[in-house]
Amino acid sequence: MSIFTSIKMAMRNIKGNKMRALLTMLGIIIGVSSVITLVSIGQGSSQSVSESINDLGTNLLTVNISNTDIPFTLDDVDKVKEIDGVKNVSPVLSGRVTLKNGKTTSTVSFTGSNASYEDVRNLSISNGRFITDIDMDYRQKVVVLGSDTATTLFGRENPVDQKVLVNGESYRVVGVLASKGGSMGQNSDDTVIIPFSTAQRLLGTTHITQFYAQADSQDTINRTMLMIERNLYEVFGDADSYSVANQQDVMDTMSSVNDTMTMLLGGIASISLLVGGIGIMNIMFVSVTERTKEIGIRKSIGAKRKDILLQFLIEAIVLSALGGIIGVGLGLLATKIYTLATGSVAAYSLSVILASFLFSLAVGVIFGVFPANKASKLNPIQALRFE
Amino acid sequence: MMVEAIIHMRDLIKQYQMGDTTVTALDHASITVKKGDFVSIVGPSGSGKSTLMNIIGCLDHPDSGEYILEGQTVDKMKDYQLATIRNENIGFIFQNFNLLSRLTAVENVELPLIYRGTKAKERREMAMESLKKVGIADRAGHLPHQLSGGQQQRVAIARALVGEPPILLADEPTGALDSQTSKEIMEVLSQLNQQGHTIILITHDPEVAKMGKRMVRISDGKLSEVGMNEHEYLHIH
Numbered sequence: 001m002s003i004f005t006s007i008k009m010a011m012r013n014i015k016g017n018k019m020r021a022l023l024t025m026l027g028i029i030i031g032v033s034s035v036i037t038l039v040s041i042g043q044g045s046s047q048s049v050s051e052s053i054n055d056l057g058t059n060l061l062t063v064n065i066s067n068t069d070i071p072f073t074l075d076d077v078d079k080v081k082e083i084d085g086v087k088n089v090s091p092v093l094s095g096r097v098t099l100k101n102g103k104t105t106s107t108v109s110f111t112g113s114n115a116s117y118e119d120v121r122n123l124s125i126s127n128g129r130f131i132t133d134i135d136m137d138y139r140q141k142v143v144v145l146g147s148d149t150a151t152t153l154f155g156r157e158n159p160v161d162q163k164v165l166v167n168g169e170s171y172r173v174v175g176v177l178a179s180k181g182g183s184m185g186q187n188s189d190d191t192v193i194i195p196f197s198t199a200q201r202l203l204g205t206t207h208i209t210q211f212y213a214q215a216d217s218q219d220t221i222n223r224t225m226l227m228i229e230r231n232l233y234e235v236f237g238d239a240d241s242y243s244v245a246n247q248q249d250v251m252d253t254m255s256s257v258n259d260t261m262t263m264l265l266g267g268i269a270s271i272s273l274l275v276g277g278i279g280i281m282n283i284m285f286v287s288v289t290e291r292t293k294e295i296g297i298r299k300s301i302g303a304k305r306k307d308i309l310l311q312f313l314i315e316a317i318v319l320s321a322l323g324g325i326i327g328v329g330l331g332l333l334a335t336k337i338y339t340l341a342t343g344s345v346a347a348y349s350l351s352v353i354l355a356s357f358l359f360s361l362a363v364g365v366i367f368g369v370f371p372a373n374k375a376s377k378l379n380p381i382q383a384l385r386f387e
Numbered sequence: 388m389m390v391e392a393i394i395h396m397r398d399l400i401k402q403y404q405m406g407d408t409t410v411t412a413l414d415h416a417s418i419t420v421k422k423g424d425f426v427s428i429v430g431p432s433g434s435g436k437s438t439l440m441n442i443i444g445c446l447d448h449p450d451s452g453e454y455i456l457e458g459q460t461v462d463k464m465k466d467y468q469l470a471t472i473r474n475e476n477i478g479f480i481f482q483n484f485n486l487l488s489r490l491t492a493v494e495n496v497e498l499p500l501i502y503r504g505t506k507a508k509e510r511r512e513m514a515m516e517s518l519k520k521v522g523i524a525d526r527a528g529h530l531p532h533q534l535s536g537g538q539q540q541r542v543a544i545a546r547a548l549v550g551e552p553p554i555l556l557a558d559e560p561t562g563a564l565d566s567q568t569s570k571e572i573m574e575v576l577s578q579l580n581q582q583g584h585t586i587i588l589i590t591h592d593p594e595v596a597k598m599g600k601r602m603v604r605i606s607d608g609k610l611s612e613v614g615m616n617e618h619e620y621l622h623i624h
């Protein structure tokens with residue numbers, strides 16, 4: 001008997017008892033759809049975590065200086081830049097300022113930094129220009145606005161070359177940042193950036209407590225980090241005065257936590273797939289018993305053991321494949337609903353969809369074998385006598 | 388003129404072990420059936436009819452003895468070989484029709500061909516042809532429960548016929564039918580015999596048995612040919 005005929009026969013049997021077929025498949029449906037939903041959501045969240053960490057800047061080292069007794073100056077920062085493997089350095093000073101344009105006021109966070117900051121933090125300018133070295137050198141009262149801040153203060157007007165009051169002093173707007181959206185719990189669009197030297201004067205400080213160093217590449221970042229630490233040790237003479245953090249470390253930790261979560265969720269869902277398989281097996285056993293007479297008739301007509309085995313096996317496989325397909329559809333739907341409802345992203349992965357579908361097929365084969373084998377072994381005479 | 392023997396059985400023994408006691412269902416049973424024969428096997432309940440039928444139909448093995456079917460020694464064949472023999476050489480007709488309830492009449496008739504690997508289109512044509520032969524082609528698309536007992540038995544006969552097996556094996560084919568329908572079914576079998584089909588009919592009913600050309604009595608697992616006189620006698624009574 002051809003496989004095609006067997007599949008057609010199995011489909012007929014399934015169609016003949018739709019409710020039971022649905023209940024049989026339910027375990028597989030729930031299993032497959034939950035694997036797909038949970039893994040898609042899990043992978044989506046680890047993707048968005050790494051994206052938002054990348055948003056902070058690539059190959060980024062953050063240096064914090066806690067010792068204020070020994071002054072750390074711009075010259076010291078420039079020395080760090082000389083280190084082999086360091087591409088850019090950006091000292092930063094931050095705080096909050098009140099902005100005023102006409103009658104509109106707004107209090108936002110500000111960052112004082114240099115021209116490299118644009119590169120270091122992966123910023124881009126949508127209008128005008130960023131801070132330049134000359135702004136730094138001459139302590140220019142110029143300001144770059146975040147996109148939200150620009151809208152708040154100037155509405156639909158072009159803010160470039162307009163004046164804005166920063167803590168009461170007049171600054172010239174030189175540029176507007178492109179929108180980046182919120183990341184890691186902060187809105188990077190509601191901010192202003194001014195030259196570092198101007199910020200020092202604004203805060204009345206000469207100390208540098210934090211700067212970013214951007215490494216040349218991901219491959220050398222650990223070596224660069226060591227070199228910076230060695231340089232800082234020379235300046236301070238002890239290792240407690242400063243700390244250097246690697247952005248990648250944070251990212252790796254976050255994504256490994258996320259991967260573990262995804263694995264766990266996927267594992268739990270896989271168990272439900274397995275339970276679904278056992279469900280198929282149970283119903284198939286019932287089906288074999290119910291259809292004992294049919295098996296007897298088929299055997300008397302000339303069905304071989306392998307024909308009967310194949311018939312029941314294919315029925316189990318068709319059931320689990322059908323369940324798998326419905327599960328995939330339902331899983332994608334559930335994921336879509338989740339992303340729409342929560343506004344979070346999900347990463348559909350074809351390999352996960354394929355794997356869970358194939359797994360459900362395998363479940364059908366494995367758990368279909370036992371009942372099919374039982375059916376094929378029935379003695380035709382006894383089977384014919386069965387009522 | 389020598390007519391070739393389709394079935395040749397010698398000294399078949401089949402015993403069942405029931406706890407301590409051994410039941411001999413077939414006791415040195417021997418029979419030869421020639422091509423074109425119509426043999427009725429009669430005997431009371433428990434005499435061994437079904438056991439004989441199961442062995443003739445290659446559903447069961449004898450404990451000992453020789454069974455040659457169409458020139459092939461089948462008594463020691465493996466189960467999968469017997470399945471092929473059943474498919475190609477035997478057409479079963481059962482007392483309770485044994486149609487698959489979820490399949491239509493024509494699909495039921497197609498079944499033996501499915502296990503033979505016949506292509507779908509050819510299968511359908513042969514099945515329709517077979518249904519025509521037993522006069523029920525107009526019900527091809529009906530499910531068994533939509534048919535009367537007599538109609539179901541016709542479908543079952545069509546199924547037995549479809550693969551052109553050398554032997555039709557009918558076990559109490561009229562046992563579940565009223566007398567009028569019984570007559571019609573026996574009429575069908577007689578016609579098939581006249582067309583050249585070899586038929587072995589198993590029954591406990593002498594009225595039905597007399598339709599055969601030849602009668603064999605079975606009692607306590609022993610077979611004995613019923614002489615022409617006695618046959619005539621049964622015909623009259």
Ligand SMILES: Nc1ncnc2c1ncn2[C@@H]1O[C@H](COP(=O)(O)OP(=O)(O)O)[C@@H](O)[C@H]1O
Pocket residue numbers: 403404405410411412430431432433434435436437438439
């Ligand atoms: N599977 C079996 N196990 C034990 N005894 C059996 C079995 N099948 C038949 N027998 C016995 O063999 C004898 C013949 O049975 P059977 O061939 O069914 O007779 P019939 O069909 O003429 O009624 C009976 O005594 C019956 O009890």
Ligand SMILES: [Mg+2]
Pocket residue numbers: 433436437
């Ligand atoms: Mg019987």
